[in-house]
Amino acid sequence: MYFVQHWFNLADVACEEALLDSTALRRFVGIDLGRERVPDGTTLLKFRRLLENHDLGAQLFVKVCEVLQAHGLKIGTGTIVDATIIGAPSSTKNKDKARDPEMHQTRKGQQWYFGMKLHVGVDSQTGLAHSAAVSSANVHDKHALPDLLHGDEQRVYGDSAYASQKELIASKAPKAKDFTNDRVRNRSGEVDELKRSKNRNKSKIRARVEHMFAVVKRLWGFSKVRYRELTKNANRAFAALALANIYLSRSRLMGQVRL
Structure with missing residues (x-):
């Protein structure tokens, strides 16, 4: 859901609404509305704050670089x-x-x-x-x-x-x-x-x-x-x-x- 927010340049609430409207996005994220609801904008906000507080964005960048290098890049x-x-x-x-x-x-x-x-x-x-x-x-x-x-x-x-x-x-x-x-x-x-x-x-x-x-x-x-x-x-x-x-x-x- 956090990646979807980046790819489509969405605000927290707009990302929640996009998942409610799009079956393809829900399938990608792995949400089945018959079993669970889409996380709301506040949940996404708290998750992003967690990433910010622990500098996990930079760690994600480093990890992706390591994975790509392992694949020959x-x-x-x-x-x-x-x-x-x-x-x-x-x-x-x-x-x-x-x-x-x-x-x-x-x-x-x-x-x-x-x-x-x-x-x-x-x-x-x-x-x-x-x-x-x-x-x-x-x-x-x-x-x-x-x-x-x-x-x-x-x-x-x-x-x-x-x-x-x-x-x-x-x-x-x-x-x-x-x-x-x-x-x-x-x-x-x-x-x-x-x-x-x-x-x-x-x-x-x-x-x-x-x-x-x-x-x-x-x-x-x-x-x-x-x-x-x-x-x-x-x-x-x-x-x-x-x-x-x-x-x-x-x-x-x-x-x-x-x-």
Whole structure:
């Protein structure tokens, strides 16, 4: 029922109603209305609080990574690091008459965003997330870099937000070469075409991280926070990444089942 809530981006009560309306969802969850009733929204809320209090979302993510590795989807020698903004309500028209104090604003390009950041480390070969971190939106991408590397990398890819972080990369992954994108404009505004060409080649690999974000934000609907506080949303983020890893591995896993 908790996974159904993630897949369809449902609130607690909406998830309960979806199970009451859908025979297919009840069959998946394993509920027979002739023998038991569908757990209500309050029960689901208490279950989610239990996960949050014991940091079980992160443990679920780690466990899924271990299971996938056992099925041959091993972590390779390259890691792609990136971050995406998860929006939060900026209005103060609520019960507390205030924004969530753990969410902050940041500017990307010429536009301001309010919310949090989801930082991920994705394997450059499989495109699966092997590490993640959550922060307020105003935290620079580079600060989460050490938490996104597993230490055995030979190459680290990232956009220009991670440029000039060789020392930080070396502190966590001493064997890794820095393949993050370089800044192509100098102080006078001139474009270095050689760097731009190299960035294009790097971006062909780096683009794989966008598949993960597409599943989490577009397919699972996690483009905006549902709860207040980073801890609650971090639990949802780790669970969403675990489910996204399974989704992106579905062809490989189903092939093994057929064999």
